[in-house]
Amino acid sequence: MADLSSSPSPLPDYNRNRLPTLFEVLSRRTKSPVDLFSFYIYMRDQQRSVDYLDFWLDVAQHMSLCRHYVRELRRSVLVSTPEPDKTSKRSSAILESLGDMSHNHAGPSMFATEKERDQDAQMSAFLREERGGAHDSPQSSNDRRGRPSPNISTPRDLTDSNSPAHTVARQDIRASAEKILYTFLLPGAEREITLPDSITSEVTTAIEEYGRDDPEVFDRAKDYVFQAMERDAFPGFLRMKALGNLIPPTLIMRLILGLVSMFGGFWAAFVLIFLNESRTTRLWLILPFTIGVYFLCSYQYSLDPILALVGYSEFTPFNFSRVREPYVRKLLAERAVVVLGVTLLVDAAICVLFILVPGKRL
Secondary structure, X not given: OOOOOOOOOOOOOOOOOOXXXXXHHHOOOOOOOOOHHHHHHHHHHHHOOHHHHHHHHHHHHHHHHXXXXXXXXXXXXXXXXXXXXXXXXXXXXXXXXXXXXXXXXXOOHHHOOHXXXXXXXXXXXXXXXXHOOOOOOHHHHHHOOOOOOOOOOOHHHOOHHHOOOOOOOHHHHHHHHHHHHHHHHOOOXXXXXXXXXXHHHHHHHHHHOOOOOOHHHHHHHHHHHHHHXXXXXXXXXXXXXXXXXXXXXXXXXXXXXXHHHHHHHHHHHHHHHHOOOOHHHHHHHHXXXXXXXXXXXXXXXXXXXHHHHHOEEEEEOOEEEEOOOHHHHHHHHHHHHHHHHHHHHHHHHHHHHHHHOOOOOO
């Protein structure tokens, strides 16, 4: 699982009077139950396609790794004269023109501002320029095709011990790019994701034959995965988390309990009627009918109204988290009032019918 807390989180937009977008969720600009952690659980447990989200997060982490490396190198260039073998004049010029690269989120390139796109393009150009004199030959890259480097480490494993000059070393960027390729993209990879052949071939060729490891090499794949999640997974995530507060296993359990309770209520009602029991005795029918109607309404609306009113949402079976996204909390509370109203109306109608109907002993 990718490290969901490895980069700074932008402050949530508390004035957002709408449901969040996928970009805001992936950028960590939302709160539970529509935050990145909840989306990860949804992709893992409901969509069964968490590999796509892990790929996107790993590519975003690779982008952050590259930014950190270039930012540190740029700082060293600005405060001292670079060594000739580290940066060329052209590379130094690119570094000086990059600016502070203060944007921390790594979203789809289509949503980046013009300034961010320019900085990312220049950063990729610098990494290609720097790699130009040191990348492996196509032959040596081909020899490793399909065989991950034994020393590949993920960005969260990097320490100063293996990066003496900077927090992140140049070989760490290469290792990160190869790890993404060998884990998600190559045919037969451990967690292979389905992408168009043209995208997979383009990324594989760029990394293995041309020695590229700059972030732009993953742009098409990352944007394709983002659009796929936005189209196929995110609407269902919003329906489950913003319009309801229960997960499918719990809903099935409530359906079963609701049907059993209603069956017990109807059975007891007819027994008491045909035994000509008093209406006072038949008042006990309120208990099974109320439980049955409540559980069935919860199943129908995917919402437990009492939990919604106290501000809780289920993310795994019998594990609950506070609803902290203001608009979602308001939306769930409004739906909870409606569900409670329906529950009380149906329950009252059934109870009145079976309690007040005249008894007749058979």
